[in-house]
Amino acid sequence: MLRSLYIKNYVLIDNLDIRFNDSFTVISGETGAGKSIILGALGLVLGQRADSKSIKNGEDKCIIEAEFDISTYQLEPFFIENDLEYDTNTCLLRRELFASGKSRAFVNDSPAALNVMKELGNRLIDIHSQHQNLLLADNKFQLRVVDVMAQNELLLAQYKKEYSHYQSLEKQLKELLERASQAKQDEDYLRFQLDQLTDAKLIEGEQAELERELKTLSHAEEIKGSLYKITELLNGEERGGVQLIKEALSTADSLEGYFPEAKEITERLRTAFIDLNDLASETSTLKEDIEFSPDRLQWVNDRLNILYSLEQKHKVSTVEELLALQAQYATQLTEIESFDEQIQLLTNQCDTSFTELKKQALQISIKRKKASDTISKELMGKLSPLGMPNTRFRIDFVEKSEPESDGMDDVRFMFSANKSGELERVAQTASGGEISRLMLCIKAMIAGFTALPAIIFDEVDTGVSGDIADKMGDIMQELGNKMQVIAITHLPQIASKGKEHYFVYKQDTAEQTITQIKKLTNNERITEVARMLSGATLTEASMANARELLKL
Numbered sequence: 001m002l003r004s005l006y007i008k009n010y011v012l013i014d015n016l017d018i019r020f021n022d023s024f025t026v027i028s029g030e031t032g033a034g035k036s037i038i039l040g041a042l043g044l045v046l047g048q049r050a051d052s053k054s055i056k057n058g059e060d061k062c063i064i065e066a067e068f069d070i071s072t073y074q075l076e077p078f079f080i081e082n083d084l085e086y087d088t089n090t091c092l093l094r095r096e097l098f099a100s101g102k103s104r105a106f107v108n109d110s111p112a113a114l115n116v117m118k119e120l121g122n123r124l125i126d127i128h129s130q131h132q133n134l135l136l137a138d139n140k141f142q143l144r145v146v147d148v149m150a151q152n153e154l155l156l157a158q159y160k161k162e163y164s165h166y167q168s169l170e171k172q173l174k175e176l177l178e179r180a181s182q183a184k185q186d187e188d189y190l191r192f193q194l195d196q197l198t199d200a201k202l203i204e205g206e207q208a209e210l211e212r213e214l215k216t217l218s219h220a221e222e223i224k225g226s227l228y229k230i231t232e233l234l235n236g237e238e239r240g241g242v243q244l245i246k247e248a249l250s251t252a253d254s255l256e257g258y259f260p261e262a263k264e265i266t267e268r269l270r271t272a273f274i275d276l277n278d279l280a281s282e283t284s285t286l287k288e289d290i291e292f293s294p295d296r297l298q299w300v301n302d303r304l305n306i307l308y309s310l311e312q313k314h315k316v317s318t319v320e321e322l323l324a325l326q327a328q329y330a331t332q333l334t335e336i337e338s339f340d341e342q343i344q345l346l347t348n349q350c351d352t353s354f355t356e357l358k359k360q361a362l363q364i365s366i367k368r369k370k371a372s373d374t375i376s377k378e379l380m381g382k383l384s385p386l387g388m389p390n391t392r393f394r395i396d397f398v399e400k401s402e403p404e405s406d407g408m409d410d411v412r413f414m415f416s417a418n419k420s421g422e423l424e425r426v427a428q429t430a431s432g433g434e435i436s437r438l439m440l441c442i443k444a445m446i447a448g449f450t451a452l453p454a455i456i457f458d459e460v461d462t463g464v465s466g467d468i469a470d471k472m473g474d475i476m477q478e479l480g481n482k483m484q485v486i487a488i489t490h491l492p493q494i495a496s497k498g499k500e501h502y503f504v505y506k507q508d509t510a511e512q513t514i515t516q517i518k519k520l521t522n523n524e525r526i527t528e529v530a531r532m533l534s535g536a537t538l539t540e541a542s543m544a545n546a547r548e549l550l551k552l
Contacts, residue, residue, distance in 0.1 A: 001484035002125060002454045003090075006065040007041045009056040012515040018502065019519075022069075024480025026495045027488045027517075028528060029504030034515030035488050038504065039127070039458055042066065045095045046125065047118025050103040057512075062097040068124050068454075075123065082120075085110045091124065093117060128443060129458035136435055136442075137427030142411050143368075146395065148446045150371035152364055156406070159360045163405055166353040173346045180339040187336050194329040197322060200306055207319045210304050217297040227287035234280035242280055245273045354403070361408040368409055369397060375445070382441040382475070387468040388434065390419045436460050437472070444475045447482050454484040465491065473497040492532035496549035501525045522552055 007016045012034055029035050044050055045064040055062040068091045079086035085108040094106040095117075105117045136142070147156060216223065234241045249269040255262035310322055372395035383391045398410040414423040415430050415438070430438065440460055447455070457476065464472060473494035479485045480499065489495055501520045506513055520528055526546045527538065534542035 001069045002486070003067045003069050004065075005038070005042060005045075005067075006063070007038070008064075009059040009062040010041045010044075010064060011037045011054055011056060012506070012513060013037060013041070014056065014512075014514045016515075016517055018517055020484065020486065021500050022484050023499045024477050024485045024487070024497060025500045025502065026498030027486065027502045027504060028490065028495050028532065029517075030506075031490075033504045033506050034517075035504045036458075037515055038517065039129075039456070039488065042125075042456075043127065044097070045093045045117075046121030046127075047105070047114055049114075050095070050097050052097065052099055052101045055097055055099055060099045063094065065092065065094045067092050070124070073123070075120075078120065078123065079107075082112070082116050084108060084112060084116070091120075093121070124454065126443075126455040127458065128439070128455060128460060136413065136430075136439055137425070139410060139412070140406070142395075142413050143406055143409065145442055145446060146368050146371055146375065146411055147364075147406075148449045149375050150364075150367040151449065152367055155360065155364050155367065159357070159364060159407060160405060162353065162357055162360060163403060166350065166357055166403070169346060169350045169353055173343070173350055176339070176343055176346060180336070180343060183332070183336045183339060187333070190329050190332055190336075194326060194333060197310065197326040197329070200310060200322075202307075202319050202323050202326065204320055204323060207304070207307050210300050210307075214297070214300050214304065217293065217300060220293075224287050227283050231280055231283045231287060234276055234283065240280075242273065242276050245269060245276060249273055357403045358408070361403060364407045365397070365399075365409050368407075368411070372397075372411075378445055379438070379441055382444065383437060385468075385471040386437045386441070387464070388417055388437065390417060392416045392419075392421075392423060394423055433464060437464070437468075440472060440475060444479050447479050454486065455479070457485070457487040457489075459488055459490065466493070469493040490532065492529045492546065492549060495525075495532060496529055496546070501528065503528055522550075525550055526552060 001022050002020050004020065005016070005018045007013045009015075016038070018038075027035060027038075040054070041064045044054070045066045069089065070087075070091045071089045075091070076086050076088075078084075087108060090108075092106075092108050094109070096104045096106075103114075105112050105114050107117060107120065147153070232240065235243070249266065252262050252266040252269055256266060307319060307322075311317055311319075314322060314325055316322060316325070375395060376393045379393050380391050383393075392415070394414045396412040396414055398412070400408045400410055402408075413426045415426045415434075416423050417430065417434055421429070426435065426438070440457070443455065460472075469491040470493040473491070474497065476485055476487050476494065477497040487494055487498070495501060502517050503520050503524070504515065504517045507516050526543060529546035529549055530538050530542040533545055
């Protein structure tokens with residue numbers, strides 16, 4: 001419930017602090033006194049858009065605070081989800097507007113986004129104005145009314161979870177089909193590239209080896225000649241290096257008997273002889289192995305040209321990178337080949353989810369149709385005392401072609417205020433006054449099933465009077481036994497039903513005109529109700545009538 005509303009520097013309001021009770025409160029006042037201003041301030045603190053023009057003339061800042069008792073409304077999950085401070089008993093909303101155009105919003109003194117404040121406000125209070133009567137033509141609103149009466153909250157929560165799952169599967173399937181379609185277009189290209197790389201029979205390290213062989217083959221004659229020359233210089237029959245060292249070794253060996261230092265010379269010459277003799281053998285073998293082969297040279301060139309061509313085509317520089325591409329193409333083709341299996345699997349999952357959705361939607365629909373009879377009878381019963389004794393009302397159901405977030409039902413409120421009139425959609429046949437009364441009855445009907453802490457009726461009684469106004473007051477008074485109800489009214493019949501009565505008025509000072517509000521005493525209520533009955537001039541009859549209405 002709304003415990004209090006504090007307003008400072010808003011339009012014509014200097015400073016107001018209003019306390020509310022938990023039952024039925026009425027607010028009255030002359031036209032233009034500022035009742036709508038107070039409601040506008042409340043709208044701002046509930047998350048409506050701000051306008052710097054709303055700040056009282058000459059002031060830099062406007063503050064609006066609303067305190068709510070939320071002890072019975074289990075809002076902790078909402079506070080946790082939105083990272084807000086939670087108090088089990090109290091929720092304080094504050095809005096600050098600045099002349100610069102800036103605006104700040106707070107929930108329990110913590111900064112909050114405006115959309116979060118608005119969502120929270122919708123959970124705390126229902127402001128019902130004449131403008132809201134337009135909702136009656138909205139099929140979504142009509143469906144919500146039926147669901148409230150059918151007590152479909154749990155079923156709808158389960159259904160929405162499955163609907164979200166179904167949508168997720170459909171999205172995955174759509175994306176997979178798009179990928180598969182694109183992949184099918186790419187398949188021939190990928191297969192050609194893979195076949196070309198596979199046919200090349202690539203071997204890791206092959207390119208470096210071939211490039212070395214190419215150099216050798218290209219200089220075969222030069223290499224063979226050089227090796228022959230080295231062999232001859234080392235091991236030639238006449239004056240080869242090996243023979244010369246052998247002679248030096250023999251000479252040094254003969255000196256050892258009388259020249260001890262010759263022993264070291266002998267060892268070193270022996271080592272050199274062994275190494276050079278081995279080297280001469282190796283060069284001799286190598287020169288025999290070197291053969292110039294034009295065919296092999298051509299093959300190596302052709303093979304390297306294939307590798308270079310593939311590398312240039314794929315913008316890489318090594319065979320290893322080509323092998324990596326080959327593996328990548330193979331993986332992509334394997335994935336393409338598995339698309340059909342994946343698509344079939346997802347399609348089956350979508351079908352299963354769709355079947356479950358339709359099953360849950362049917363359960364919801366059965367409860368809706370069962371509740372529709374109760375709604376029709378209860379509404380006609382409530383409307384009859386409100387000057388609509390011949391009202392006929394029916395809820396028609398049309399099945400949707402595809403599941404939506406609220407099920408597979410389209411509902412239509414069909415209405416006629418006359419016995420013989422054709423039932424037509426509410427928005428097409430009901431007058432403004434009829435819609436106003438119908439909405440009041442709907443709110444009264446669903447009040448016991450909803451968890452709204454408070455409801456405010458803003459002049460929903462416009463266009464009615466007399467006994468009908470009295471019956472509307474009874475409905476609001478009855479609602480006040482179940483929840484907090486605040487009614488802004490011009491009708492004495494409704495004003496007299498309130499447990500408390502506030503009066504809004506303008507006060508003129510030397511500098512300005514400001515809006516004020518005060519809680520009326522019993523005697524002041526008698527005077528105000530009498531004024532509402534007779535106008536500016538009070539009569540003894542109107543005073544007596546006011547006492548009768550107030551039972552004072």
